[in-house]
Structures are given as structure tokens and as C-alpha cells.
Amino acid sequence: MSNIEIDKINNFVIQKQHLTDETKGDSLVSTVKDIGGLHSTSPTTPYLSLFARMKKFERTDLENELYKKKTLGKIRYVRTTVHILPKDFISTAFAATKATTEPKSVAYSKFLGVSEKQYKDTSQRIVSLLKIKGGKTVKQIKEQLHTTLNVSPIVNLMCDQGILIRGAPEKGWKSNLHTYHLLSEYFPNIKLDELNEEEAKRKVVEKYISCFGPVTEIDISWWTSFTKSQIKQILNELNDKVIQITDSASGIYIMLSEQVNTLISANQIKEDTVNLLPGLDPYVMGYKERDRYLDSKNYNYIFDSAGNAASTILLNGKIVGIWDAYEKPNNIIKLFLFEDIKNKVLEQIRLSAKRVGKFMLAKEAQIKECDSMTPLTRRTAGGVMTPLKDS
Numbered sequence: 001m002s003n004i005e006i007d008k009i010n011n012f013v014i015q016k017q018h019l020t021d022e023t024k025g026d027s028l029v030s031t032v033k034d035i036g037g038l039h040s041t042s043p044t045t046p047y048l049s050l051f052a053r054m055k056k057f058e059r060t061d062l063e064n065e066l067y068k069k070k071t072l073g074k075i076r077y078v079r080t081t082v083h084i085l086p087k088d089f090i091s092t093a094f095a096a097t098k099a100t101t102e103p104k105s106v107a108y109s110k111f112l113g114v115s116e117k118q119y120k121d122t123s124q125r126i127v128s129l130l131k132i133k134g135g136k137t138v139k140q141i142k143e144q145l146h147t148t149l150n151v152s153p154i155v156n157l158m159c160d161q162g163i164l165i166r167g168a169p170e171k172g173w174k175s176n177l178h179t180y181h182l183l184s185e186y187f188p189n190i191k192l193d194e195l196n197e198e199e200a201k202r203k204v205v206e207k208y209i210s211c212f213g214p215v216t217e218i219d220i221s222w223w224t225s226f227t228k229s230q231i232k233q234i235l236n237e238l239n240d241k242v243i244q245i246t247d248s249a250s251g252i253y254i255m256l257s258e259q260v261n262t263l264i265s266a267n268q269i270k271e272d273t274v275n276l277l278p279g280l281d282p283y284v285m286g287y288k289e290r291d292r293y294l295d296s297k298n299y300n301y302i303f304d305s306a307g308n309a310a311s312t313i314l315l316n317g318k319i320v321g322i323w324d325a326y327e328k329p330n331n332i333i334k335l336f337l338f339e340d341i342k343n344k345v346l347e348q349i350r351l352s353a354k355r356v357g358k359f360m361l362a363k364e365a366q367i368k369e370c371d372s373m374t375p376l377t378r379r380t381a382g383g384v385m386t387p388l389k390d391s
Helices: 006-017 029-036 045-053 059-068 087-111 116-133 138-143 150-159 198-212 219-225 226-239 257-265 298-302 343-361
Strands: 070-077 082-086 165-168 178-182 242-246 252-256 275-279 312-317 316-326 334-335 366-369
Touching: 006 198, 006 257, 029 045, 029 059, 029 082, 029 226, 045 059, 045 275, 045 343, 059 070, 059 165, 059 298, 070 087, 070 165, 070 334, 087 150, 087 198, 116 150, 138 150, 150 165, 150 178, 150 316, 198 219, 198 226, 198 252, 219 226, 219 334, 242 257, 252 257, 275 343, 298 316, 312 343, 334 343, 343 366
Parallel strands: 334 366
Antiparallel strands: 070 082, 165 178, 242 252, 275 312, 312 316, 316 334
């Protein structure tokens, strides 16, 4: 199949990603499944990703599913990044990525001065402590073990080995100071060894193509961190489920065969669609080849040198600018647009910014439109989290 316009491909994907008014989700868990999970390196990202994609969303909705109903869980996943995933996908995600995540955690633990013996002894003591007293923060674990050892890398390694899992943060939705629980007690019905690595990787690739396709092989390798040879092997194994298509510029894409008819028949969005997405949002992070939604001259404004994405303004699935929120000294949402935007659409962007501002800051926010920005590649590490700080 050839000559599918890239705008039609983008239109299809943003509908799958629940980024149009007509496709916004009713069910939180179903929405998380449909978009391939939520990036959770930044604590506010999953909340803002869902706020952009659901008809009605309150912060407590996600907290209830994560920490009370436990239909979702947080584990390190593709690109060794913490994700929120549906409970029924956790064992697959773990099996597919453990060979990558665990060695990195081991190396980091050693780098911070934790010996193998210290890890073995301390991890056993942590298991005993949590069996008796339940979820604890790193600080609480350290205090109750009466140790001067750096416990944080030990706890992270235990998570990557499937011994612990991250629970509710101690200080609310903007905090990464998690409590930690025994995974076997938190999710007693999950069996982390039910799939072998090869089968799990195949399921992860198929899930990615389902959520983000049409995609390129480079996109798949980028998102999963699997090697190019592994991707080629997996695609061969999925040969009866996937198909190649090309766009009008002769780019070669891969998608699920069962979704082709939906792509062809997908209705074009009648009204301009504006989305304000958080930094590290799945839609923006989902692709390595970004010409599909971003002019190459603006890459350095959106992505830092490590490939992390800033908070973005989308118009019909394409990135047209950046937004940023500042609670102090005043409640301000800053906007930086890459191009002149028509008055009607500009008003949509401003209204979306006000909605996001109220959600984030719990009160009305002022809108400030910036006329310049320092590229992220010229900023220090972490600049991607406050892209308009100096604007």
C-alpha cells in the first residue's frame, strides 16, 4: 500500500491516542491501555497526559486506580523509564525489559558504593521490614533499619528485580518520594515469570505498533531500546500480523494489518484540534523519526540532548510550540509559538492553557506569550522540565 498522506497518518494516530474531542476516553484504564502506558519519570506527566485525553478527569481518579483498586502499577519499562502500566501487562513488560533494566541498576548501585554483600544483606532486611510494617519510603526504611548505607539504589534495584513495587508518593501528586511495597503482596496474582524474554519482547513490539503505528523500524528500536537486529527478527515473527505502507514522500511505515481499513476510512478532523501535552508525553516520546509531527528546525526547542521531550502545544497532531507552568511568584502559563497562529486557533490555545493552568495550579492562571526561547540543547541537564524558565 502506498501514497498515504502523512496528515492522514497523523489524523489516525491522534485519534488512537485519544487526542481529539471525539475520541477522548471514558475509562481511565482503557485509555492507558490504548496509548501504551504513561511515562512517569516526572510525577505530574501521567496526570497531565490523562487530562488531555479524557472527557472527565480528576487527580484522584488516577490515584484510585493506582493505589486503591490497583488496576495499574509503576515499573521501569522501555528505555529504562518508569511507566504506569495496566496490571495485566506488568508481567509482560517486566520479562521484556528486565535484561536491560536490572544490569543498569546493579551498575548504578555499585557506582554509589553499595557492595554485593551490602545489597544482599540490606535487601533481605528490607523484605523482612516490609512484611511486618507494610509500605515505607526510602527515608523510613533507612531510619527503621538503623543504617547509614545509601538505601535508594538498593530499593530501585529491588524494584527492577521484581521484589518491590512503587506505591503512593508520600507528598502527593507532584512528588516522586514513593512508598515501597513487596510486589508479591501488592499484586499477589501477578506471575513475573509466566513469559520468556523473547515472547514478552514480541508482545511489547506488537503493543507498540498497535498504539503508535504506522511507525518505522527506527521508531520501534528507539521506543523499546531493543536492538535493530532484535526488531527485524520480531517483525519477521509478526509477519502475518503487520503490513508495510508508504507515505507520499516514500517513507516506509509498519502497522497492524487489522488496522489498515480503519486508517483508510478514518474521518478527517473537521475542526482544528489543540492539545497541551506535558513533558515526556507518550505521543511525543513515541517516535524517533519526528518529521511526522515537528519541523526539524525546531527539534532543539522540544528535545534535549538525551532525547527527552518538553511540554508541547499540538495543532492537529503537529507540534507548533511549547508551554510551561509557574506557580511562583505568580500563577503563569507561558506559551512560545514557532509560527504565526490564526486568531481563532490562538484563542483555542489560550483557553487550553487556562484549563491546564487551573488543573495544575488549582486556581486561575495568567497567560504570557513569549517571543524567544533558549534551545534545550544549550541548557543544562533538567532544562527540559522548565523549558521557558528564562523566557
